[in-house]
Amino acid sequence: MEIATVRTAPIAGQKPGTSGLRKKTRVFMETHFLENYVQAIFDGIGGVEGKSLVIGGDGRYFNDRAAQVILRMMAANGAARAIVGQGALLSTPAASHLIRSRGTDGGLILSASHNPGGEDADFGLKYNTPNGGPAPEGVTDRIFEATKTISEYRILVAQDVDLSAIGTTTLGSMEVEIVDPVTDYAALMETLFDFGAIRALFAGGFRMRFDAMHAVTGPYAREILEGRLGAAPGTVVNAQPSPDFGGGHPDPNPIWARDLVDVMMPEGAPDFGAASDGDGDRNMILGKGVYVTPSDSLALLAAHAHRAPGYSGGLKGVARSMPTSGAVDRVAAAMGMPCYETPTGWKFFGNLLDDGKVTLCGEESAGTGSDHVREKDGLWAVLLWLNILADTKTSVKDLMEAHWRTYGRNYYSRHDYEDVESEKANALYDGLRAALPSLPGRSFGGLTVSSADEFAYDDPVDGSRSERQGLRIGFEDGGRVVFRLSGTGTVGATLRVYLEALETDPERMGRDPAEALAAIAEAADEMAGIRRHTGREGPDVIT
Ligand code: VG1
Numbered sequence: 221m222e223i224a225t226v227r228t229a230p231i232a233g234q235k236p237g238t239s240g241l242r243k244k245t246r247v248f249m250e251t252h253f254l255e256n257y258v259q260a261i262f263d264g265i266g267g268v269e270g271k272s273l274v275i276g277g278d279g280r281y282f283n284d285r286a287a288q289v290i291l292r293m294m295a296a297n298g299a300a301r302a303i304v305g306q307g308a309l310l311s312t313p314a315a316s317h318l319i320r321s322r323g324t325d326g327g328l329i330l331s332a333s334h335n336p337g338g339e340d341a342d343f344g345l346k347y348n349t350p351n352g353g354p355a356p357e358g359v360t361d362r363i364f365e366a367t368k369t370i371s372e373y374r375i376l377v378a379q380d381v382d383l384s385a386i387g388t389t390t391l392g393s394m395e396v397e398i399v400d401p402v403t404d405y406a407a408l409m410e411t412l413f414d415f416g417a418i419r420a421l422f423a424g425g426f427r428m429r430f431d432a433m434h435a436v437t438g439p440y441a442r443e444i445l446e447g448r449l450g451a452a453p454g455t456v457v458n459a460q461p462s463p464d465f466g467g468g469h470p471d472p473n474p475i476w477a478r479d480l481v482d483v484m485m486p487e488g489a490p491d492f493g494a495a496s497d498g499d500g501d502r503n504m505i506l507g508k509g510v511y512v513t514p515s516d517s518l519a520l521l522a523a524h525a526h527r528a529p530g531y532s533g534g535l536k537g538v539a540r541s542m543p544t545s546g547a548v549d550r551v552a553a554a555m556g557m558p559c560y561e562t563p564t565g566w567k568f569f570g571n572l573l574d575d576g577k578v579t580l581c582g583e584e585s586a587g588t589g590s591d592h593v594r595e596k597d598g599l600w601a602v603l604l605w606l607n608i609l610a611d612t613k614t615s616v617k618d619l620m621e622a623h624w625r626t627y628g629r630n631y632y633s634r635h636d637y638e639d640v641e642s643e644k645a646n647a648l649y650d651g652l653r654a655a656l657p658s659l660p661g662r663s664f665g666g667l668t669v670s671s672a673d674e675f676a677y678d679d680p681v682d683g684s685r686s687e688r689q690g691l692r693i694g695f696e697d698g699g700r701v702v703f704r705l706s707g708t709g710t711v712g713a714t715l716r717v718y719l720e721a722l723e724t725d726p727e728r729m730g731r732d733p734a735e736a737l738a739a740i741a742e743a744a745d746e747m748a749g750i751r752r753h754t755g756r757e758g759p760d761v762i763t
C-alpha cells in the first residue's frame with residue numbers, strides 16, 4: 221500500500237488544555253487540522269515505529285472518521301499494532317485499563333468529554349502515556365512544540381478498516397485488533413467490588429436509576445448493572461450512545477442532568493441515582509431526596525472504601541485537586557493517611573498513583589477514581605457507592621448526614637461564567653492576581669481575608685513545578701474562594717469561582733448550601749469585581 225507524505229504547515233492554536241486538545245468539531249474537520257495534530261503527537265513522543273496504541277472514543281460526531289485517519293497515520297508511521305474498541309468506542313477509563321493491561325505504548329482517546337457533541341459542537345483528542353494516564357505537561361509541551369514546526373505528515377492511502385467486527389485484521393503492515401469495549405473493563409470491576417453483595421441488594425428490591433446521557437457509558441452500565449448485578453431492566457436510561465448526545469450536554473451535574481434530579485427528589489424516588497459524562501470518566505451521585513456534591517462523595521468514599529474487597533487493606537493516601545473542597549482532608553487527617561493537593565486535571569494524579577503514594581483521587585468536577593486505572597472513572601465510583609450501600613444497609617441520605625456529624629460539613633458550590641470575552645476575563649483575573657499580596661487583613665462582605673496566593677504545584681515524585689494553577693483566598697472563619705479560568709472550553713473564556721464554607725456545628729449542617737455560601741459569594745464578587753468586569757448579573761451554571 222502506498223504511503224503519502226503530505227506537505228503541511230503549522231496551524232496555530234494546537235495547544236493541549238486541561239485534558240487534551242478541544243476545538244469546535246468543524247475546526248477539527250478543517251484540512252490538515254487533525255492530521256497535523258496526530259503527527260505532532262507521534263513526533264512529540266519520539267515516533268510510533270514498532271509501537272502499539274489503544275484507540276477509541278466517546279462516539280461523538282466525527283469519532284468514526286477521526287479514528288480511521290489515526291489508524292492510517294499510525295500505519296504510515298510504522299506502528300506495529302492498534303487495539304481499537306469496536307465501532308471506535310471506548311470509555312476513557314476502559315481505554316486507560318486497556319493501555320495498562322495490554323502494556324501498550326499509550327493510546328489516543330477521541331473525546332471532548334462533557335462538552336456537547338455534533339458538527340456544530342465540540343471535538344477533542346488526547347494522548348495517554350503507557351501508564352494509562354493523560355500525558356503530563358512535559359509531554360504535552362513537546363507535542364505543542366511539534367505542532368509549531370510541522371512541515372509534513374504521513375498517511376496510508378487505503379480504504380477504511382471495518383471496525384464493526386471483533387477480531388484482528390491488518391492495515392498495510394500494521395495489525396488492527398478490534399475488541400469489545402466492555403468485556404475487559406467489566407472483568408476489572410468484578411475484581412474490585414463484591415458483586416454478590418450488590419446483587420443481593422438489588423434482589424432485595426433496591427431501586428436505582430442510571431442516566432448514561434446518550435453517551436459512551438450506556439453499554440458499560442447496561443452490561444454491569446442490569447446484566448451482571450441484576451438491577452431491574454430499564455435501570456439504565458439514555459443508554460444508546462449518540463453522536464450529539466441526544467442534543468444535550470453530557471455533563472453529569474444538577475443543571476444538565478436535571479431529568480435525573482427530578483426523578484430522585486420526590487417521595488417514592490429510587491434509592492440511588494447516578495449519571496456519567498460523554499466519555500464515562502465523571503459521575504454524579506444522588507440518593508432518595510438528596511444530591512451528593514462530588515467533593516462530599518470523594519470524602520465519603522475515602523471513609524468507607526475499605527468495605528469493598530479491592531480496598532479492604534485500607535488506602536495508602538488520597539489526593540484532590542486544589543479547588544476541590546477540604547472534606548476529604550478531614551477524613552485523611554482522622555484516619556491518619558496522607559492527603560495531597562494537586563492542580564486541576566487528572567494528569568497531576570498520575571505520578572502519585574504510580575509511586576504508590578495514594579489510592580483514591582478526586583476532583584470537584586465530578587471526577588473520582590483510584591489506582592485501578594490512571595483516569596477518573598464514573599462507573600467505578602457508582603459501583604463503590606453501591607458496594608458501600610450494600611455493606612452498610614444505610615440510605616445515601618443517612619450515610620451523608622452521619623459523615624457530616626463525624627467530620628464536619630464543607631458547604632461547597634462552583635459558579636461558572638461561560639463564554640466571557642477573553643479580554644474581560646483576563647482583566648478580572650490579572651487584576652485579582654496583582655491584588656493578592658494586599659488582600660490579607662482586608663474585609664469583603666463582612667469576611668476577613670486570612671490568606672491569598674496563586675497556587676503552584678511541586679510534584680513530589682518527579683520534582684516538576686506547575687505554576688499559575690488558580691488564585692485561592694482563605695477567610696478567617698475557615699471559608700475559601702478559588703478563581704480559575706477553564707482549560708477545556710472552545711469559545712471565549714469560562715471563569716470558575718469555587719466557594720467553600722466549613723461548618724462544624726451539628727445544629728447548622730442542614731442548611732441550604734446557597735444560603736450557607738451567600739456571604740462568601742458576595743465577598744468573591746466584591747474582591748474580584750465579577751459583575752463589573754463581565755457585565756453579568758450572576759453565573760451561567762451553578763453546581
Ligand atoms: C474541567 C474540570 C477539571 C477536569 C477537566 C477534564 O477542566 O474543571 O476538574 O479535570 O474538566 O474533565 P477546566 O479546565 O475546564 O476547569 V473531562 O471529564 O472534561 O475530561
Ligand code: CO
Binds near residue numbers: 312334497499502
Ligand atoms: Co470526561
